Amino acid sequence: MESGVDIEKLSVRIKEKVLLRGVSLHVKTGETHILMGPNGSGKTTLARAILGDKRYTVTDGKIEFNGADLLKLKPHERARLGIFVSFQEPVALQGVNTLSFLKTAYESVNSTKITTSEFKKIVGKYLEKVGLPESINERHVNEGFSGGEKKKFELLQLLLLKPKVAILDEIDTGLDLDAMKALSSTVNEMLPETGFLIITHSDRILKHIKPTLVNVMKDGSIIRSGGMELVEEIEKGGYKID
Amino acid sequence: MEKLEIQADRYDFKEDIDYKVRFPNGLSERVIKNLSDIKGEPNWMKEFRLNAYKFFSRRPMPNWIDGLDKLNLNDISYFALASDKKSTSWEDVPKKIKDTYDKLGIPEAEKRALGGVEAMFDSTVVYNNVREELKKEGIIFCDTDSAVKDYPELVKKYFGKVVSPNDNKFAALNSALWSGGSFIYVPKGVKVKLPLQAYFRINAANMGQFERTLIIADEGADVTYVEGCSATTYSKESLHAAVVEIIAMKGAHVKYITIQNWSSDVYNLVTKRAFAYENAYVEWIDANIGAKLTAKYPSVYMLEPGAKANILSIAFADKGQHQDAGAKAIHLAPATSSVIRSKSICLNGGRTTYRGLVKIPRGSKDSNTSVTCDALIFDDDSRTDTYPYMEISEESADVSHEASVGKIGEDQRLYMESRGIPENEGINMVVLGFVGEFIKELPMEFALEFNRLIKINMENAVG
Numbered sequence: 001m002e003s004g005v006d007i008e009k010l011s012v013r014i015k016e017k018v019l020l021r022g023v024s025l026h027v028k029t030g031e032t033h034i035l036m037g038p039n040g041s042g043k044t045t046l047a048r049a050i051l052g053d054k055r056y057t058v059t060d061g062k063i064e065f066n067g068a069d070l071l072k073l074k075p076h077e078r079a080r081l082g083i084f085v086s087f088q089e090p091v092a093l094q095g096v097n098t099l100s101f102l103k104t105a106y107e108s109v110n111s112t113k114i115t116t117s118e119f120k121k122i123v124g125k126y127l128e129k130v131g132l133p134e135s136i137n138e139r140h141v142n143e144g145f146s147g148g149e150k151k152k153f154e155l156l157q158l159l160l161l162k163p164k165v166a167i168l169d170e171i172d173t174g175l176d177l178d179a180m181k182a183l184s185s186t187v188n189e190m191l192p193e194t195g196f197l198i199i200t201h202s203d204r205i206l207k208h209i210k211p212t213l214v215n216v217m218k219d220g221s222i223i224r225s226g227g228m229e230l231v232e233e234i235e236k237g238g239y240k241i242d
Numbered sequence: 243m244e245k246l247e248i249q250a251d252r253y254d255f256k257e258d259i260d261y262k263v264r265f266p267n268g269l270s271e272r273v274i275k276n277l278s279d280i281k282g283e284p285n286w287m288k289e290f291r292l293n294a295y296k297f298f299s300r301r302p303m304p305n306w307i308d309g310l311d312k313l314n315l316n317d318i319s320y321f322a323l324a325s326d327k328k329s330t331s332w333e334d335v336p337k338k339i340k341d342t343y344d345k346l347g348i349p350e351a352e353k354r355a356l357g358g359v360e361a362m363f364d365s366t367v368v369y370n371n372v373r374e375e376l377k378k379e380g381i382i383f384c385d386t387d388s389a390v391k392d393y394p395e396l397v398k399k400y401f402g403k404v405v406s407p408n409d410n411k412f413a414a415l416n417s418a419l420w421s422g423g424s425f426i427y428v429p430k431g432v433k434v435k436l437p438l439q440a441y442f443r444i445n446a447a448n449m450g451q452f453e454r455t456l457i458i459a460d461e462g463a464d465v466t467y468v469e470g471c472s473a474t475t476y477s478k479e480s481l482h483a484a485v486v487e488i489i490a491m492k493g494a495h496v497k498y499i500t501i502q503n504w505s506s507d508v509y510n511l512v513t514k515r516a517f518a519y520e521n522a523y524v525e526w527i528d529a530n531i532g533a534k535l536t537a538k539y540p541s542v543y544m545l546e547p548g549a550k551a552n553i554l555s556i557a558f559a560d561k562g563q564h565q566d567a568g569a570k571a572i573h574l575a576p577a578t579s580s581v582i583r584s585k586s587i588c589l590n591g592g593r594t595t596y597r598g599l600v601k602i603p604r605g606s607k608d609s610n611t612s613v614t615c616d617a618l619i620f621d622d623d624s625r626t627d628t629y630p631y632m633e634i635s636e637e638s639a640d641v642s643h644e645a646s647v648g649k650i651g652e653d654q655r656l657y658m659e660s661r662g663i664p665e666n667e668g669i670n671m672v673v674l675g676f677v678g679e680f681i682k683e684l685p686m687e688f689a690l691e692f693n694r695l696i697k698i699n700m701e702n703a704v705g
Binding site for chain 1: 618646652659662663667671676
């Protein structure tokens with residue numbers, strides 16, 4: 001069955017400030033949606049609203065996943081349904097061992113229990129793919145990670161948790177060439193089973209990924225949707241498009 | 243809104259006891275004379291008490307600990323006798339008192355994993371027993387009142403020598419009013435494999451508990467001592483002012499573990515100090531989970547070359563609690579070495595303070611010290627402070643110091659939730675990860691107990 005996230009006329013504010021004004025977007029498995037736009041246009045707000053960050057208040061509209069009302073669910077319940085939202089600036093979890101964090105997340109999302117040695121095998125495979133050393137297992141989550149390591153660690157979790165819909169918030173910034181390749185091959189491999197909403201500032205990622213739809217956001221609204229020609233337009237003239 | 247709590251209240255229950263003796267509230271020289279008379283002590287101990295009371299009266303309240311000004315020493319009862327006999331079998335302990343220790347799981351633990359147990363209820367020790375094989379090796383483990391009568395030579399030689407009755411106001415108060423506590427002597431070369439445990443319980447309201455512990459590990463001896471503490475919650479305050487003295491002779495090893503879980507109306511003002519002689523090794527593992535206010539800085543005085551100290555301080559401060567805890571390492575000989583680690587967590591407006599002192603005076607050559615203080619804060623209402631005093635005047639000293647403050651704010655919780663981990667599970671993971679190295683150093687039985695104690699409970703209120 002085809003599944004996906006349906007966002008209908010979503011309005012969001014934080015305190016008194018209106019950040020999203022009636023945004024509609026539909027991301028189905030097997031599709032790749034690109035979301036571009038200047039800083040402060042509301043891209044991350046959209047990601048946070050899908051995630052369920054309660055600091056963002058939804059004032060109107062809906063977010064559904066296969067017909068289920070996501071707005072009624074807590075963030076971890078959304079994750080268990082198959083939503084994954086990557087963080088632009090993943091926070092450090094002092095003292096929390098990376099491997100046990102990943103294992104807890106894996107077990108929680110899949111409602112299963114797995115032995116540490118079995119789990120290590122699964123993680124080992126993905127570590128190689130994203131280009132992180134096995135020694136990362138012994139470290140604490142994001143603690144002392146370089147910018148690139150943090151992004152790769154987000155990518156690792158994407159691979160591990162196999163969501164139905166993934167929202168990748170600027171996961172491509174700060175990635176080296178190899179990591180960039182790992183990212184695009186991950187997206188392409190997961191695509192049949194996953195829908196992607198990729199928030200990005202650059203066209204680098206689009207060299208290897210074919211978007212279903214490119215959306216441009218400005219002042220809390222999606223002002224244009226289209227194909228690759230939109231990206232070229234932006235590359236030339238910035239966001240001065242209407 | 244979520245409310246995060248430390249699960250400490252499972253020890254909050256009360257037994258209605260008909261006390262044989264219960265002093266009215268208030269403190270005077272007469273109280274001390276009465277106490278000494280009830281105990282039928284030798285004169286030298288009575289003199290020691292009265293002398294200490296003079297020191298206490300002369301000293302002002304320490305003004306460097308926030309919140310002490312609210313403690314009214316005239317609202318405290320200084321002695322309560324729940325049972326006039328001390329038993330060596332749980333069957334002989336009066337039922338209501340035994341019920342308390344059953345609920346705390348002490349007799350169970352004794353069978354499984356302990357070399358000896360002492361149970362103190364309000365002012366006196368009600369149960370004390372040591373395994374036969376330990377007695378045969380000459381190990382003494384009894385309450386300190388009995389030691390005054392049965393081992394006067396050892397007590398006279400060491401009592402009050404590590405912590406002088408004039409050391410500080412609350413050490414003076416304890417020296418004047420002490421009752422109960424443990425006396426341990428481990429003979430030369432004897433290694434005690436199973437830990438010895440004491441459990442201190444405050445059951446009465448407005449109670450003052452003043453246990454006094456003296457541990458002597460003779461040359462090459464090895465012993466682990468564990469103390470647990472809990473109390474019934476009342477709306478009125480109680481006071482726990484203990485003094486613990488340790489003597490680790492040449493080559494001895496003493497490990498002293500505290501899991502302090504007083505109710506949140508107890509002022510916990512404790513002086514703990516060890517003398518470590520040549521190549522001796524003293525470890526303090528000090529976890530403070532309960533109490534309204536704790537002021538406690540376990541110390542090791544390294545008096546001869548090769549002495550070592552390892553002090554691990556853990557503090558949890560929830561709403562209305564202030565844990566002012568830390569450590570002191572005093573290097574008074576060459577080639578001495580100390581490690582101090584502090585881990586503190588504050589939430590819901592709780593407050594933690596690390597206060598520590600390391601001294602390496604000139605002449606204590608080739609000594610080293612390492613101090614690490616990590617604090618974890620859950621919210622903006624909570625507070626943590628660090629006062630790591632260092633007095634290093636020996637040039638060859640190797641000194642390292644690190645401090646960190648981590649925050650488990652909304653972002654950390656959300657990050658874990660976004661990966662499918664429920665909020666309370668995530669917080670548990672963070673807390674247990676943070677104090678993991680402490681748990682590794684506990685004997686198995688206590689590690690399990692500790693994990694249970696700090697399992698964080700989350701309530702969802704309608705908001």
